[in-house]
Amino acid sequence: xxxxxxxxxxxxxxxxxxxxxxxxxxEKVRLARQLELLGADVIEAGFxxxxxxxxxxxxxxxxxxxxxxxxxxxxxxxxxxxxxWEALQHAEKPRIxxxxxxxxxxxxxxxxxxRSEVIEDAVxxxxxxxxxxxxxxxxxxxxxxxxxxxxCEIVEAAIDAGAKVINIPDTVGYAVPWExxxxxxxxxxxxxxxxxxxxxxxxxNDLGMGVANSLMAVRNGAQxxxxxxxxxxxxxxxxxxxxxxxxxxxRGPEFEEEITINTREIYPTSKMLCEITGMQVQVNKAVVGxxxxxxxxxxxxxxxxxxxLTYEIMTPQSVGITSNNIVLGKHSGRRALNARMxxxxxxxxxEQMDEVYxxxxxxxxxxxxxxxxxxxxxxxxxxSHM
Ligand code: KIV
Ligand code: ZN
Numbered sequence: 588x589x590x591x592x593x594x595x596x597x598x599x600x601x602x603x604x605x606x607x608x609x610x611x612x613x614e615k616v617r618l619a620r621q622l623e624l625l626g627a628d629v630i631e632a633g634f635x636x637x638x639x640x641x642x643x644x645x646x647x648x649x650x651x652x653x654x655x656x657x658x659x660x661x662x663x664x665x666x667x668x669x670x671x672w673e674a675l676q677h678a679e680k681p682r683i684x685x686x687x688x689x690x691x692x693x694x695x696x697x698x699x700x701x702r703s704e705v706i707e708d709a710v711x712x713x714x715x716x717x718x719x720x721x722x723x724x725x726x727x728x729x730x731x732x733x734x735x736x737x738x739c740e741i742v743e744a745a746i747d748a749g750a751k752v753i754n755i756p757d758t759v760g761y762a763v764p765w766e767x768x769x770x771x772x773x774x775x776x777x778x779x780x781x782x783x784x785x786x787x788x789x790x791x792n793d794l795g796m797g798v799a800n801s802l803m804a805v806r807n808g809a810q811x812x813x814x815x816x817x818x819x820x821x822x823x824x825x826x827x828x829x830x831x832x833x834x835x836x837x838r839g840p841e842f843e844e845e846i847t848i849n850t851r852e853i854y855p856t857s858k859m860l861c862e863i864t865g866m867q868v869q870v871n872k873a874v875v876g877x878x879x880x881x882x883x884x885x886x887x888x889x890x891x892x893x894x895x896l897t898y899e900i901m902t903p904q905s906v907g908i909t910s911n912n913i914v915l916g917k918h919s920g921r922r923a924l925n926a927r928m929x930x931x932x933x934x935x936x937x938e939q940m941d942e943v944y945x946x947x948x949x950x951x952x953x954x955x956x957x958x959x960x961x962x963x964x965x966x967x968x969x970x971s972h973m
Contacts, residue, residue: 592844599631621855623653630657635659635671642670646673658675687705690733724752729758755771756790761794763800768807788811793822799966819864837900874901882906885920
């Protein structure tokens with residue numbers, strides 16, 4: 588049997604932290620309900636100490652969401668942990684997620700603490716959080732720029748203190764896949780109690796490698812992936828949930844692991860996020876972009892009309908999109924034009940089709956996309972049109 592990878596969605600926390608992506612209470616609850624339909628294993632609903640609004644959102648999501656674990660973020664401080672627990676306590680499956688930075692640069696310049704003080708804070712925070720909540724996740728912020736020996740030490744101490752999930756964030760999206768995979772393998776090999784916790788990864792996308800790093804981590808023993816819808820998140824964003832899920836689904840035999848996401852809810856979830864935030868994804872965005880299942884070039888259109896698998900590695904329906912999109916433009920061929928004319932109800936002879944094609948190319952050279960109204964305008968008079 589394949590090992591199960593847990594999908595931890597942090598759209599409502601790390602995603603929302605990106606400039607321009609703030610959501611109000613109702614919007615966060617609506618999206619959380621959709622994430623539940625999508626089948627996320629964990630929803631990180633917010634950072635309760637950060638604002639009254641975030642506190643209320645985490646509390647409301649905890650009350651309403653029944654089928655996912657609900658997590659709330661907090662620093663390794665009593666006030667943060669108490670506030671997170673206050674918001675989470677009514678959840679069916681609550682999780683306190685506490686973190687502290689472990690890289691020298693963060694410890695020296697941001698925390699102004701040395702390594703033993705940071706370990707002490709982490710152990711205390713995990714122990715205290717575990718006295719309130721059965722499930723505690725510990726994150727070593729900026730793990731990928733941390734000393735590996737120190738990272739092993741703090742991970743072991745956090746597990747001894749009661750952490751059920753250990754998260755290794757690539758906070759600044761600095762890692763490259765082979766190095767990140769190696770880091771996960773090293774933690775698995777060198778931390779004696781590592782099997783007592785779920786090993787998680789959280790990758791940012793500053794170098795565009797969030798998804799690749801996450802998959803490499805899975806290959807090296809990670810059991811949970813933290814990600815966001817549409818890849819939203821701080822700076823260049825987080826690893827995109829839809830890309831991770833569809834990579835694992837589409838390339839199934841490549842993975843010894845599986846995920847249990849309801850992939851048909853991917854597109855509706857992506858659209859809902861766009862609608863709530865007013866932020867669209869770029870057209871060429873993998874899986875959910877406008878062009879992800881669109882074909883304009885004649886050779887591709889011909890192939891797809893004969894068999895979609897020629898140029899589509901997954902079906903649009905598998906991610907909740909009704910159908911692919913044959914776009915007519917200057918690169919399009921006769922076959923796609925003919926198919927569209929037939930769809931519009933025109934039965935054309937070969938000669939008529941030649942004429943229409945000429946007219947079509949001349950329009951296509953002037954505009955980016957030729958639409959149905961343009962075709963109706965160039966159809967020969969008297970041709971049957973249903
Ligand atoms: O990127 C990061 O390090 C985080 C942690 C708080 C998990 O978002
Ligand atoms: Zn993050």
